[in-house]
Amino acid sequence: MKKLLLIYTLLIGSFMLYVYNVHFKETPPNPWETGGLQGEITETYVMVTFQAGMDFWKNTLKGFEDAAQLLNVSIEYRGATQYDVNEQITVLEQVIAKNPAGIAITAINPTDLTDTINKAVDAGIPVVLFDAGAEGSKASALISTDNYKAGAKAAHKMAELLQEKGEVAVVTNPNQLNHQERTAGFIDTISTDYQSMKLVTVEDGMGDRLAAREATNVILNNHPELEGIFVTEANGGIGVGEALRLSQRIGDLKVISFDTDKGTLDMIEEGLIDATIAQGAWNMGYWSLNFLFHLQHDLTQQQVNDIPGIAPLPTFVDTGVTIVTKENVQYYYAH
Amino acid sequence: MKKLLLIYTLLIGSFMLYVYNVHFKETPPNPWETGGLQGEITETYVMVTFQAGMDFWKNTLKGFEDAAQLLNVSIEYRGATQYDVNEQITVLEQVIAKNPAGIAITAINPTDLTDTINKAVDAGIPVVLFDAGAEGSKASALISTDNYKAGAKAAHKMAELLQEKGEVAVVTNPNQLNHQERTAGFIDTISTDYQSMKLVTVEDGMGDRLAAREATNVILNNHPELEGIFVTEANGGIGVGEALRLSQRIGDLKVISFDTDKGTLDMIEEGLIDATIAQGAWNMGYWSLNFLFHLQHDLTQQQVNDIPGIAPLPTFVDTGVTIVTKENVQYYYAH
Numbered sequence: 001m002k003k004l005l006l007i008y009t010l011l012i013g014s015f016m017l018y019v020y021n022v023h024f025k026e027t028p029p030n031p032w033e034t035g036g037l038q039g040e041i042t043e044t045y046v047m048v049t050f051q052a053g054m055d056f057w058k059n060t061l062k063g064f065e066d067a068a069q070l071l072n073v074s075i076e077y078r079g080a081t082q083y084d085v086n087e088q089i090t091v092l093e094q095v096i097a098k099n100p101a102g103i104a105i106t107a108i109n110p111t112d113l114t115d116t117i118n119k120a121v122d123a124g125i126p127v128v129l130f131d132a133g134a135e136g137s138k139a140s141a142l143i144s145t146d147n148y149k150a151g152a153k154a155a156h157k158m159a160e161l162l163q164e165k166g167e168v169a170v171v172t173n174p175n176q177l178n179h180q181e182r183t184a185g186f187i188d189t190i191s192t193d194y195q196s197m198k199l200v201t202v203e204d205g206m207g208d209r210l211a212a213r214e215a216t217n218v219i220l221n222n223h224p225e226l227e228g229i230f231v232t233e234a235n236g237g238i239g240v241g242e243a244l245r246l247s248q249r250i251g252d253l254k255v256i257s258f259d260t261d262k263g264t265l266d267m268i269e270e271g272l273i274d275a276t277i278a279q280g281a282w283n284m285g286y287w288s289l290n291f292l293f294h295l296q297h298d299l300t301q302q303q304v305n306d307i308p309g310i311a312p313l314p315t316f317v318d319t320g321v322t323i324v325t326k327e328n329v330q331y332y333y334a335h
Numbered sequence: 336m337k338k339l340l341l342i343y344t345l346l347i348g349s350f351m352l353y354v355y356n357v358h359f360k361e362t363p364p365n366p367w368e369t370g371g372l373q374g375e376i377t378e379t380y381v382m383v384t385f386q387a388g389m390d391f392w393k394n395t396l397k398g399f400e401d402a403a404q405l406l407n408v409s410i411e412y413r414g415a416t417q418y419d420v421n422e423q424i425t426v427l428e429q430v431i432a433k434n435p436a437g438i439a440i441t442a443i444n445p446t447d448l449t450d451t452i453n454k455a456v457d458a459g460i461p462v463v464l465f466d467a468g469a470e471g472s473k474a475s476a477l478i479s480t481d482n483y484k485a486g487a488k489a490a491h492k493m494a495e496l497l498q499e500k501g502e503v504a505v506v507t508n509p510n511q512l513n514h515q516e517r518t519a520g521f522i523d524t525i526s527t528d529y530q531s532m533k534l535v536t537v538e539d540g541m542g543d544r545l546a547a548r549e550a551t552n553v554i555l556n557n558h559p560e561l562e563g564i565f566v567t568e569a570n571g572g573i574g575v576g577e578a579l580r581l582s583q584r585i586g587d588l589k590v591i592s593f594d595t596d597k598g599t600l601d602m603i604e605e606g607l608i609d610a611t612i613a614q615g616a617w618n619m620g621y622w623s624l625n626f627l628f629h630l631q632h633d634l635t636q637q638q639v640n641d642i643p644g645i646a647p648l649p650t651f652v653d654t655g656v657t658i659v660t661k662e663n664v665q666y667y668y669a670h
Contacts, residue, residue: 031405032404032405035373035406035407036372036373036406036407037371037372037373037405037406038370038371038372059640063636066639069367069370070366070367070371070372070634071370071372072370072371143649146651280636280645280649280650282636282640283646283648287649301398301615301617301618301621304397304398304401304617305666307657307666307667308663308666309657309663310613310615311655311657313618314653315615315653315654316481316652316653316655317652317653318649318651318652318653319646319650320649320650320651321646322642322645322646328643331640331641331642331643
């Protein structure tokens with residue numbers, strides 16, 4: 001009787017161990033068979049930035065985190081603390097050494113990260129780029145703002161603010177691709193769609209508050225009829241606003257800036273800046289993780305169609321922009 | 336004793352009923368709490384096309400189906416059988432009347448579907464566009480080829496085939512937006528990047544085999560030095576190939592066509608067409624369903640950030656293109 005009990009206990013024990021193994025220890029189930037997109041909490045995806053403390057990354061990271069929560073995977077945030085190419089390369093190399101489930105990276109400039117990114121891809125690590133691309137890289141996708149379209153949207157808003165007539169100027173960073181594209185989108189749209197508007201000058205604000213303030217003073221002197229300024233980045237926007245305040249021309253000119261830093265939002269409340277272009281930062285982070293998950297789990301066109309050289313994922317995602325004005329500025333302070 | 340047994344049975348029965356309800360009958364669990372993207376098989380998403388039997392839609396539908404399988408939801412395929420605006424509007428209205436979980440639609444032209452699409456959005460049905468957009472529509476996203484970039488890629492391939500020198504021509508449909516963009520991308524790239532190449536003419540192939548054949552004969556007569564032709568769609572590509580065969584100039588000129596219809600692939604094997612541009616049709620369908628699922632389940636930027644007017648999803652997705660030549664043509668027959 002005792003022997004029988006022992007046998008039963010062993011049998012039941014083995015069965016429970018079997019059930020435990022099947023349910024909790026096996027490799028993740030094949031989603032093509034079971035349905036449902038869900039990873040393992042041990043899968044770690046890493047977001048890599050530069051100037052890691054910047055406001056803008058907070059929203060991208062929130063999107064990355066939210067996607068991770070939905071897919072039941074883990075994330076880490078790493079970044080160069082400074083605006084320093086070599087520091088970002090070092091950070092990326094450290095991340096690669098840990099062989100993560102995927103890397104979402106924004107490149108400090110279009111050229112210098114490419115080799116290191118390709119090292120990650122060659123090591124079999126899924127990589128996507130967000131916000132700023134790397135020319136010639138093997139990353140599977142770029143998830144970013146279409147800056148040409150964003151500039152065009154700024155032009156339409158400027159036309160609305162000026163009743164489609166008058167002189168306008170641009171303050172930008174002429175050496176950065178993103179800013180060249182924003183400027184081109186603005187200029188092309190003004191010249192194509194608004195016959196009674198005229199672009200009078202494009203000035204270098206150097207991505208700097210003081211430089212942009214100086215540039216604005218020069219523009220105001222040379223073009224007394226000027227009615228609007230489009231600034232392609234946030235520091236310059238603050239500089240333009242300050243120039244208008246100092247020259248006591250608040251509300252006299254229309255200003256459209258870029259991004260939603262607190263300084264910009266404050267100037268919108270104050271009436272120094274009329275509108276700013278908000279990027280889809282949360283979507284950049286969210287879809288970066290979602291895409292990396294698809295690569296890690298082989299849920300891609302490449303896998304399904306089995307064609308050598310075919311793009312596994314969409315190559316470019318435009319996360320779009322929203323126009324922020326006095327009417328909706330309050331919603332952007334919280335983010 | 337019997338009474339006690341009855342009570343126990345009732346208690347155990349109620350408990351089991353409770354467990355059953357909790358596990359199997361409740362509304363889908365909130366993925367923000369439970370993790371995992373998984374829908375209900377009763378959720379039905381609909382793909383709506385025109386010329387529903389066209390080869391190209393087979394791959395988009397496969398992507399749509401594959402995404403549905405992964406997310407454990409259901410799909411339907413509906414389309415106008417003909418190239419007929421009113422028929423597509425009627426089909427879309429019938430689909431809206433059934434209040435599906437989401438609609439992915441490709442618009443037969445950029446204007447005539449917009450009102451009906453907006454009717455769907457206003458009725459609370461998630462809508463995304465794929466392949467061809469609808470101007471001014473309230474659809475949340477367009478998932479398509481960036482046709483300008485596709486034209487630029489064709490230009491780089493043409494330059495490679497011609498060792499970056501010689502006269503080239505384009506055969507296109509000048510009245511369709513997609514084709515204007517492909518042409519512009521090709522022309523701009525040739526003139527900017529390849530100084531020793533020259534565009535000599537752009538002709539109307541009318542999306543028709545015979546018309547493109549005629550156009551090619553005219554081009555060949557007028558430009559005896561011509562070395563390459565880019566055709567922006569598949570019927571025209573066949574026409575160009577036929578013109579070269581009839582004029583016995585096979586292999587003499589380089590031809591780049593668009594899409595991967597069987598006729599085009601056959602001409603690549605035969606050497607009449609040197610390359611064709613394959614679109615990411617599977618990705619168009621896959622990400623259409625994935626995006627609709629996110630809208631249906633409120634897993635979007637709009638939901639998370641709670642900002643009025645903010646784009647819930649990325650506004651544009653470029654699914655990218657792949658170049659098909661004799662080297663990889665065999666992989667495209669199966670798809």
